[in-house]
Amino acid sequence: MKKVLPLKGGSAGSKHGMKSPKELESVLKQYFGYSEFRGRQLEAIEAVLSGRDCFCLMPTGGGKSMCYQIPALVKTGVVLVISPLIALMENQVSSLKSKGIPAEFLSSTQTTANKNKIHEDLDSGNPSLKLLYVTPELVATSGFKAKLTKLHNRGLLGLVAIDEAHCISTWGHDFRPSYRKISSLRKQFPDIPILALTATAVPKVQKDVISSLSLQNPVILKASFNRPNIFYEVRYKDLLDDVYSDISNLLKSSGNVCSIIYCLERAACDDLTMHLSQLGISSAAYHAGLNSKVRTTVLDDWLSSRTQVVVATVAFGMGIDRQDVRIVCHFNLPKSMESFYQESGRAGRDQQPSRSVLYYGLEDRRRMEFILRNSSSRKQQPSSSSTELSEKTLADFSQIVDYCESSSCRRKKIIESFGEKVQPTLCQRTCDACKHPNQVSSHLEDLRRVPNCRFNKISPVFQTSSVDPKHFNTEFWNREDDVSISDEDISDSDDEEEALSNITISKLPSKGGFEARLEALERAENAYNQAKGQTKPQGGNLVDKKSISQTLRDASRKRLSGALGQAKLRLGDLRFAEEASATHLETECFKKYQKVGKTFYNSQIAATVRWLSSSTSDQIHGRLEALTNQTTEAGAATSSPCIISDALGKAEKPAEATVSYELAKTEPSDEFAKTMASTENMEPSKMSPPEKSVGEEARRDGAIGTMDLPKIPSFREFMSQKGRDRATSSSRAESQPRGIPRKAGPVISKEGTTGTSKKMKL
Ligand SMILES: Nc1ncnc2c1ncn2[C@@H]1O[C@H](COP(=O)(O)OP(=O)(O)OP(=O)(O)O)[C@@H](O)[C@H]1O
Numbered sequence: 001m002k003k004v005l006p007l008k009g010g011s012a013g014s015k016h017g018m019k020s021p022k023e024l025e026s027v028l029k030q031y032f033g034y035s036e037f038r039g040r041q042l043e044a045i046e047a048v049l050s051g052r053d054c055f056c057l058m059p060t061g062g063g064k065s066m067c068y069q070i071p072a073l074v075k076t077g078v079v080l081v082i083s084p085l086i087a088l089m090e091n092q093v094s095s096l097k098s099k100g101i102p103a104e105f106l107s108s109t110q111t112t113a114n115k116n117k118i119h120e121d122l123d124s125g126n127p128s129l130k131l132l133y134v135t136p137e138l139v140a141t142s143g144f145k146a147k148l149t150k151l152h153n154r155g156l157l158g159l160v161a162i163d164e165a166h167c168i169s170t171w172g173h174d175f176r177p178s179y180r181k182i183s184s185l186r187k188q189f190p191d192i193p194i195l196a197l198t199a200t201a202v203p204k205v206q207k208d209v210i211s212s213l214s215l216q217n218p219v220i221l222k223a224s225f226n227r228p229n230i231f232y233e234v235r236y237k238d239l240l241d242d243v244y245s246d247i248s249n250l251l252k253s254s255g256n257v258c259s260i261i262y263c264l265e266r267a268a269c270d271d272l273t274m275h276l277s278q279l280g281i282s283s284a285a286y287h288a289g290l291n292s293k294v295r296t297t298v299l300d301d302w303l304s305s306r307t308q309v310v311v312a313t314v315a316f317g318m319g320i321d322r323q324d325v326r327i328v329c330h331f332n333l334p335k336s337m338e339s340f341y342q343e344s345g346r347a348g349r350d351q352q353p354s355r356s357v358l359y360y361g362l363e364d365r366r367r368m369e370f371i372l373r374n375s376s377s378r379k380q381q382p383s384s385s386s387t388e389l390s391e392k393t394l395a396d397f398s399q400i401v402d403y404c405e406s407s408s409c410r411r412k413k414i415i416e417s418f419g420e421k422v423q424p425t426l427c428q429r430t431c432d433a434c435k436h437p438n439q440v441s442s443h444l445e446d447l448r449r450v451p452n453c454r455f456n457k458i459s460p461v462f463q464t465s466s467v468d469p470k471h472f473n474t475e476f477w478n479r480e481d482d483v484s485i486s487d488e489d490i491s492d493s494d495d496e497e498e499a500l501s502n503i504t505i506s507k508l509p510s511k512g513g514f515e516a517r518l519e520a521l522e523r524a525e526n527a528y529n530q531a532k533g534q535t536k537p538q539g540g541n542l543v544d545k546k547s548i549s550q551t552l553r554d555a556s557r558k559r560l561s562g563a564l565g566q567a568k569l570r571l572g573d574l575r576f577a578e579e580a581s582a583t584h585l586e587t588e589c590f591k592k593y594q595k596v597g598k599t600f601y602n603s604q605i606a607a608t609v610r611w612l613s614s615s616t617s618d619q620i621h622g623r624l625e626a627l628t629n630q631t632t633e634a635g636a637a638t639s640s641p642c643i644i645s646d647a648l649g650k651a652e653k654p655a656e657a658t659v660s661y662e663l664a665k666t667e668p669s670d671e672f673a674k675t676m677a678s679t680e681n682m683e684p685s686k687m688s689p690p691e692k693s694v695g696e697e698a699r700r701d702g703a704i705g706t707m708d709l710p711k712i713p714s715f716r717e718f719m720s721q722k723g724r725d726r727a728t729s730s731s732r733a734e735s736q737p738r739g740i741p742r743k744a745g746p747v748i749s750k751e752g753t754t755g756t757s758k759k760m761k762l
């Protein structure tokens with residue numbers, strides 16, 4: 001293992017490491033190239049070098065890491081850094097190594113050979129390692145505790161640094177139960193200084209962190225929360241014609257700078273990425289639903305500027321040290337001011353002018369409020385009552401709502417929410433409310449006029465909602481699940497419930513165009529069928545837990561279509577019609593696993609998505625061609641090859657549009673042909689009606705018989721009648737014939753609204 005480069009004019013570390021400020025500055029210069037300490041860095045370094053415990057509160061990007069990295073360089077022994085995310089550790093370790101500083105991390109992602117090397121070095125009696133990064137889970141294991149004790153007994157444990165220390169507090173916005181396990185460190189090593197670092201901690205969390213870690217008479221250092229280089233702005237989704245164009249224009253007019261967009265849900269990340277890509281923005285989705293290989297590629301591409309925008313859930317953030325992020329957008333409302341501050345704080349870590357833009361939507365607010373009301377019951381709460389916690393959660397949420405719904409200075413609102421006093425002159429027109437007060441007031445006026453707008457008051461609307469909270473699959477719930485976050489080892493196999501949750505709760509988009517409306521209506525139809533108590537049989541049997549429903553199949557097809565779109569972007573030379581190809585791939589998975597059940601089907605879909613993310617053009621074309629041939633040879637449901645001819649750049653045969661509905665067999669309208677042509681880059685004249693649907697395929701297989709089609713309500717009718725239907729659903733369900741696989745879908749008129757005149761087969 002590499003030895004640390006010798007410090008200029010001295011040894012590589014002394015027992016106590018006491019150095020003058022000048023000497024410490026020269027270490028900073030030598031290793032990191034910076035000429036002076038920032039904020040309260042020097043005080044924190046001096047505190048721990050003198051053997052004191054220290055609680056250090058510095059803003060995001062303030063340079064907290066330096067507070068333990070410099071002591072590691074001037075003190076004998078190893079500095080142990082406890083960090084919540086493997087990605088964060090990996091980043092820091094590789095950055096330190098590139099500077100010639102011996103640092104390592106221990107985690108499940110390390111190879112056994114590397115782990116052995118690290119352990120050998122620690123056991124050597126004279127370790128070359130200066131910083132060792134570990135997860136809180138590892139620190140709690142008896143094996144690692146014994147190792148640390150051995151190190152300590154030999155006088156080689158120099159400091160314990162706890163990064164993102166707010167994770168220890170149930171009151172913190174990122175509570176991690178495993179952080180509670182490190183509270184015994186103070187007792188275990190009474191003479192070793194502990195340094196707790198965080199960017200976001202309100203007074204209550206500060207106290208909680210200090211007492212949970214049993215810090216002894218700590219030096220408490222707090223820097224201002226103000227991020228003067230960030231311009232804060234709120235945009236109102238409900239007042240925008242098209243939020244996608246708005247974001248795209250924002251990004252384009254800013255000169256295609258490095259940006260992050262945060263979304264609440266994985267599906268929203270995929271969806272927004274697709275829209276942005278279509279609008280010419282180089283973007284990629286990043287969330288826990290992607291496998292680690294894809295996530296690493298997305299991160300690498302973004303860090304090296306091959307991708308301009310990462311569209312991410314909160315899985316992306318902590319510890320990502322790209323200094324020149326110029327824009328951080330929130331596409332959905334964050335759950336608290338702390339979350340917002342932490343996430344928007346990823347902008348401008350180089351102290352250069354940057355922007356935070358929060359897209360506020362009333363629907364987002366209602367959803368988030370619902371999630372929060374239901375989430376407290378899911379949490380582990382070792383030290384507080386659930387009512388107290390839930391009140392705190394809602395109070396935190398109302399702060400961020402107030403941030404959006406108020407016309408006063410945004411900067412002031414942020415800083416004051418952390419209990420810091422603010423001078424009236426602080427902002428200097430560096431937020432939209434101070435720069436364009438009239439415009440902001442007028443937007444708020446307009447927002448008040450939006451129907452069902454419950455302004456400035458947390459609505460009780462979802463308190464008695466019958467919607468199941470587990471249908472919301474948000475990333476911050478995953479974060480509360482310690483297992484999923486600790487190793488970022490998140491399963492690729494989405495459960496059907498997730499697929500359903502992503503579609504049953506979304507509203508009918510008002511401005512999303514024909515396709516989006518169509519999808520929403522399709523969801524309504526599925527929900528309608530479910531509310532009516534109908535089941536969708538496979539092979540004539542009632543749906544059981546293992547069966548693969550049509551809804552799941554549709555969601556899977558969508559997922560595959562998204563993955564194909566990403567593959568197209570990644571490879572550039574793929575020639576196929578996404579929808580048709582997605583249908584082929586999904587049918588392949590379905591055929592293989594329809595008898596075995598949902599779990600296998602799901603993992604086969606996940607494996608196909610993974611395969612699409614890493615395969616070459618030839619491999620993808622090969623598989624799609626083989627699939628097309630198979631289905632053609634077998635005279636199967638769809639005979640349309642999905643590969644688009646190179647020479648013409650058009651489909652050799654039309655792609656199947658969607659396979660969800662069974663409607664009257666009519667020629668497609670011109671409008672429909674045009675819509676599909678624009679989607680699939682095909683000429684309307686080359687379009688013909690899709691020949692067979694999955695429903696037909698199933699019927700051919702003898703799975704279903706003919707059926708009477710009931711009247712399908714419009715989306716609005718469906719929503720308003722849902723409550724009444726539920727009350728009588730059981731009696732109606734009894735009168736419904738069983739074994740009906742799929743009802744007729746809504747009849748779609750040109751404008752995408754329901755109606756009875758123009759029918760088309762989709
Ligand atoms: N004294 C300094 N002068 C200039 N740049 C510095 C200084 N100290 C740290 N930096 C740089 O500032 C950036 C942010 O540092 P760091 O990652 O430690 O911030 P942080 O406070 O841990 O932020 P976060 O809360 O987001 O984790 C890094 O790129 C780091 O190299």
Ligand SMILES: [Mg+2]
Pocket residue numbers: 064065163319
């Ligand atoms: Mg940090």
